[in-house]
Amino acid sequence: MITALIVIPLIGALFVSAARPQQARGFAVGFNVITAIVALMWWRSFDPSATGLQLVERHDWIPSIGAEYLVGIDGLSLLLVLLVSLVFPFALLAQRASRGQCALMLVMQSALYGTFTAQNFVLWFLFYEMSLIPSFLLIKIWGGEKRDRAATKFFLYTFLGSIAMLLAFLGIYFARGTFDFAALAALGKSGLLSGRAAWFVFAGIFLGLAVKVPLFPFHTWLPDAYETAPVGVSMVLTGTLSKMGVYGFVRLLLPLFPNECKIVGPWLLGLAVCSIIFASLAAWAQRDLKRMVAYLSINHLGYCMLGLFAIASTTAKPVAETQAALSGVFMQIFNHGITAAALFYFVGLLEERRGARGLDDFGGLMQRAPLFCGWMSVAMFSSLGLPGLNGFIGEFLIFKGSFAVAASFTAVAVFGLLITAIVFMRAMQALFSGPAKLEFPELRPNETLVVVPITLLMFAIGIAPQFVFNIFNSSVVRMAQLFA
């Protein structure tokens, strides 16, 4: 069942590369409809009360090194699979895309499904790396100006991170002889490695994941990459690819190295707070809308990191706070995925209409296209954490969990909410207000069809979020026990 979801996009990629160029995007969207249906079927058959993995498939692969083909989902995996299934069609609809672009997107989608369901390190790492190549090519070939530099930077950064992680895991394997996530997590409780080796391995994995998220100060590839990538690719990068890093922290670093996390906890929290504050400040300084949204992505993922590190850094872990922080992080993963993708989508529409995306290239849009402004404002308010929309729920729970265990870090981090508000207020003023001075077409029906469902989802999560919590509540309980 899970293998089907991983394979379908690959078949799709084949189909698309064989199709006529003008049909490519249609095929890609069609295959995404199939994956979405499969993902929704999983959701239906998923037992939210069961702890542990579901839909497990286990086959021997390379027994000599303990590599198994082991896939399965728990609540967190399902959440991410649903997110991927949601963001990809949305991204494909965002702009015209050539055949190669569509095919690569599908390959990337397959890699993401694999990453979020693999339960064995070798398999996971394979998928993790498999996502890197299409992203690199998509930026390198179809990016805007400065694409060569951005693509190279993206590749080198993430690749170096990956190498560090691979070496670290080889170290673990030689010491403990397993690549299985569950087995490793069980070993992690009593100390996976000891002495200096533990710190080297910890540093390797941390580096790999921190680059991927990205966490300050390993983030400088991100603004360049997101800025130059085609809009659809930016949506996928921020909506789903960045979640691989957060996922890695939850699945690997925190369970495998509880002691190390605790010792360097304050430093990690400091990095998370730096991510939140400096990224939002840098977003304030941007004139390019795409770059601005890119920086806010770092800021929002910083909240996830704050929640995780807050749990990791305390000795006495109060259950209520741990569950709040974890729930908040998972919620934020999902919310950021759809909200940031929506923001990139709107920036793409702006750029498509005016051929520019500077803050000063617009003005008075409210006079010309009130519906466009209205829907875009919803996405912006969602991103700045307005209650009633999705963004607030996750941030509130993260802050609730982290405030109880790391009050001073949280107190500083909360100012990120203020700076984000300033950034969006400034953007809205520059884009929407003032006298109408330029032609600007209103939202078209096909664009409305994309925007309305995603916006309704933001409202639904903001007002009655229980249906999302149901997906991962039992996973949260289990993980809270694991971390305690």
Added chain:
Amino acid sequence: MTPWIVAHVWLIPAAPLLVSLGILCLPNSRRKPAALLALLGQIVALGLSIVSFLQTLHAPGFRAVYNFTWFTFGEQTLRLGFVLDPLTAAMLLMITFVSLWIFVFSIGYMAGDKNFSRFFAYLSFFSAAMLGVVIANSLLLLFIFWELVGLASYLLIGFWIERPSAAAAAKKAFITTRIGDIGFFLGLLFLYGKTGTTLFYDSGYGCLEVSALVAIGASATAIALLIFCGAVGKSGQFPLHVWLPDAMEGPTPVSALIHAATMVAAGVFLVARVYPIFSLGAVHGVTTSLTVVVWIGVVTALMSAMIAIAQYDIKRILAYSTVSQLGLMMVSLGVGGVAAGIMHLLAHGFFKALLFLGAGSVIHGAHHKQDIRKMGGLRGVMPITFFTYAIGMMALSGVPLFFAGAWTKEEILHATSHWPSSRVPYFLMMAGVVLTALYMTRQMIFVFFGQRREASSHAHESPRVMTLSLVVLAACTIFLSVFLSPAWPWLHEFLLGGSAHFAFGKIFQPMLFVSLALVAVGVGLGVLIYRNAGERDPFQSAQPALFHFLENRMWLDELYEHTVIALAKFAARFSDFMDRYFWDGLVRLVGGVGKLGGILTKGFDERAINAGVDESAAGASGAGRLMSTIHSGQIQLYMGAAALGMVALLLLYAWLT
């Protein structure tokens, strides 16, 4: 059994919210249905508010809650709820009633606007959010509605979005109040962490009830002050008051509803709602947090009253007056006069809405001019506006006996005079009363008396639909005083959960004569200074430096601009700079070292190794030419090949297992 209305009190905000969504779905040209729908929403809300109010009359100190689970995360549940008690009921009644008449007024005032229906959608949305704030039985739910109120205010201040100044004012309001809200949010987190609940009342387990208050203990001061930050932002208290005068960029009914009667009062309401946290561990009614409330209130009240004297914009004068009155309410809460503060809030809602609508009527009549120097002599042409405005002015100044504001102000002075910590706030508040009477007299003389000037030369009385609201609100301002006087302090006892007894003799308290004297001094001074005022302000001529200082709002906006805001902007640019040059530079340095290594190795390769290999390479190049025909450079082909290869691998895998 829970009474029906308690379980359905949520319908009160739901009605205008639904209406708001409904209007947004209407096409912009459907003006009449939009206005009717908006009025309908308000009438339903008012009707339900009356039902709730009657419910609270059943027993003194009635309080009923309706709590429910919002969501479950992990194994924890997050519960929210609604409360119905005298404070809620009184606020509901005031908000729905005043809103209704402001809506009626708006039909006339906004008649010519091209976004007429959108205006009513926003206005209804605001009303819904505000009603949500007062019925919330959870600090989190209150915060949620609080933020929505902020959003509504943002939308309405920036309603004329084509004006850059309106857009700037809206942005300023949103950001400034959000600064306060950051504190509020932290206070909420703190309280939630300490007590494990956000519910106010939950049959003994709510955060305002005994067991939780014990758990809060020494953190009470910190929590209270953090929550107070939110109140400072929303209620325009010093030092976050700067947004409120700018908010006058919005249409005048908005100023009346949001920035006079309801939203700005939310801060005062918030303090009153969580008062048990502020007063926890009080010695003789004094705690650190309440002392801070008092002094912030004193500074705000006095400072803005002084600034109001040197403003020319009719709406800005009222805006500063609002800030000043809110300061007064804060003082009242701080010294322990909770009932007095809330009573003043309620009375202020009526007469300040009246004054703003009166100002709107004046602006409407005076061809959208707002400078009081350009007006004058409007008494004759706008008689209804004049009389109702005069009633509002007397209520605001605190002319005793017949006006709602006077009794409440008197009671606040009374409470302040008994504050054990210091007598200074009492004297300063007396000065504030004099100043209030002074600036209101000044405004009356400039606008309604003297010669008719530029803007008032062709002035006319406003249409019926507008003056009707003025008359109703003016009547209420007078009528309300029945419930407020010390002879029958009905509202006071209602809020505190006691029962009022009639005693006529209590009307003549010493404070009555004190306030009478203060108002007389203020009005007398005003008449003395401004009796011959024309285009020029006599005070400006006499004290140009002082006037300039006050006219420019004590340079506070400029001070913020050059300190806090400049610093924040610098931090933003600095972060960007660090990213572009420092962090990225480090990365490039690492890359450079790698590249250097590459060059060195390459040199070694070429000289030592390649020499031999070159020979064999010549043979390979023939094969290469053959291969290059396949390498067409088309990415599609590559991808197709890659995909094919992957499928082949998968098939291989399937076959092997």
